[in-house]
Amino acid sequence: MAAAPAPIETDAAVIGAGPAGLFQVFQLGLHGIRAHVIDALPHAGGQCAELYPDKPIYDIPALPFCTGQELAERLQRQAAPFAPVYHLGQEVAALAPQADGRLLLETMGGTRLLARTVVIAAGVGAFVPRALPVPQAEAFVRYHLDGEPATLADWAGQPVAVYGDDDVALERAFHLADAGAHVTLLYRREVLQAAPHNMERLAALRAAGRIHFIAGQVTGHALDASGQLAALRVTDAEGTEHALPARLLLAWLGLSPRLGPLAHWGLAMERKQLAVDAASFATSLPGVFAVGDVVTYPGKRKLILCAFHEAALAAFSAAEHLRPGEKIALQYTTTSTHLHALLGVASPQHGTAA
Numbered sequence: 001m002a003a004a005p006a007p008i009e010t011d012a013a014v015i016g017a018g019p020a021g022l023f024q025v026f027q028l029g030l031h032g033i034r035a036h037v038i039d040a041l042p043h044a045g046g047q048c049a050e051l052y053p054d055k056p057i058y059d060i061p062a063l064p065f066c067t068g069q070e071l072a073e074r075l076q077r078q079a080a081p082f083a084p085v086y087h088l089g090q091e092v093a094a095l096a097p098q099a100d101g102r103l104l105l106e107t108m109g110g111t112r113l114l115a116r117t118v119v120i121a122a123g124v125g126a127f128v129p130r131a132l133p134v135p136q137a138e139a140f141v142r143y144h145l146d147g148e149p150a151t152l153a154d155w156a157g158q159p160v161a162v163y164g165d166d167d168v169a170l171e172r173a174f175h176l177a178d179a180g181a182h183v184t185l186l187y188r189r190e191v192l193q194a195a196p197h198n199m200e201r202l203a204a205l206r207a208a209g210r211i212h213f214i215a216g217q218v219t220g221h222a223l224d225a226s227g228q229l230a231a232l233r234v235t236d237a238e239g240t241e242h243a244l245p246a247r248l249l250l251a252w253l254g255l256s257p258r259l260g261p262l263a264h265w266g267l268a269m270e271r272k273q274l275a276v277d278a279a280s281f282a283t284s285l286p287g288v289f290a291v292g293d294v295v296t297y298p299g300k301r302k303l304i305l306c307a308f309h310e311a312a313l314a315a316f317s318a319a320e321h322l323r324p325g326e327k328i329a330l331q332y333t334t335t336s337t338h339l340h341a342l343l344g345v346a347s348p349q350h351g352t353a354a
């Protein structure tokens with residue numbers, strides 16, 4: 001058996017690319033610490049980008065108004081000078097202290113990172129697809145169009161089923177139909193929740209016979225001799241069963257947060273949250289700090305503003321951990337030429353008249 005590739009070595013790893021994790025990258029950068037950032041979602045921004053991208057936020061200091069998506073983008077832009085390495089679409093499954101004091105992280109996708117310090121900014125948990133409530137679903141349901149066949153075009157001419165009622169589900173059905181697959185859209189009821197333009201496109205594709213729709217539940221399946229999906233049994237609202245040929249069932253019921261593996265990493269927890277010291281944001285594991293919605297300490301409030309404060313203090317603690325014995329000085333971004341160099345900005349000339 002081939003040996004696993006050597007892990008990526010880094011000074012810092014941040015678990016979670018929500019507002020806490022993104023600002024953590026910036027704060028670590030001010031201490032000259034470059035970070036790798038891992039998130040289960042395929043994009044950065046955490047709850048802001050996933051749950052309320054278009055909703056306004058009014059309580060970010062000095063930013064009277066911005067949307068969730070805009071905040072995520074601004075935080076990424078602010079962290080960009082420190083060139084973080086993003087590992088998106090990957091859930092961290094394991095965190096294990098090593099004999100030399102470093103921490104080995106392993107994602108479900110097999111990426112391994114060996115970090116000298118870790119900041120957990122996991123919010124309410126990793127956002128993972130909501131499971132289709134069908135017995136043995138894991139044997140044949142897919143939630144993302146990755147894996148085999150590798151491209152959409154490979155589904156051309158194949159019978160495929162897409163389950164779901166929102167824009168994501170409909171757009172997946174459109175992509176597969178555009179690629180020439182024989183698409184059946186399934187949902188448990190007739191009424192769908194997608195935007196008007198997607199509903200219009202669906203109506204047009206149904207009228208053209210390019211997408212079929214059945215309001216019903218998946219109640220069974222059949223595999224072929226090679227173990228691949230061959231057909232689905234779909235039971236409609238009247239209780240009538242349909243045998244539906246299908247090589248793929250792509251389900252989309254949205255995402256839900258899952259605290260999941262984090263609870264098994266040996267960290268002290270209180271009511272499903274990481275217990276931290278509110279001065280250092282240290283967890284119970286040496287070298288591991290935590291910030292944002294995932295932490296608890298006396299007086300904790302789940303606000304972005306509080307996560308920013310926590311990230312600033314955690315960065316000082318991480319720097320002290322990486323440079324033991326060194327006094328970590330507080331410097332202002334306004335005046336420190338050292339910070340200007342790290343940020344890649346020109347230092348203003350002092351003493352010049354305006």
Ligand SMILES: Cc1cc2nc3c(=O)[nH]c(=O)nc-3n(C[C@H](O)[C@H](O)[C@H](O)COP(=O)(O)OP(=O)(O)OC[C@H]3O[C@@H](n4cnc5c(N)ncnc54)[C@H](O)[C@@H]3O)c2cc1C
Binds near residue numbers: 040052124294
């Ligand atoms: C509708 C709504 C409106 C809100 N409005 C406001 C507001 O106006 N003002 C305000 O201050 N707050 C608001 N909040 C709260 C705010 O969004 C949260 O406090 C904030 O998102 C917490 O940031 P975070 O980075 O700690 O966690 P999150 O935003 O939850 O991000 C955590 C990230 O970590 C990832 N993750 C978790 N575990 C793993 C793992 N094992 N592996 C890989 N990735 C992992 C998740 O996928 C997620 O992307 C609102 C929340 C909601 C739901």
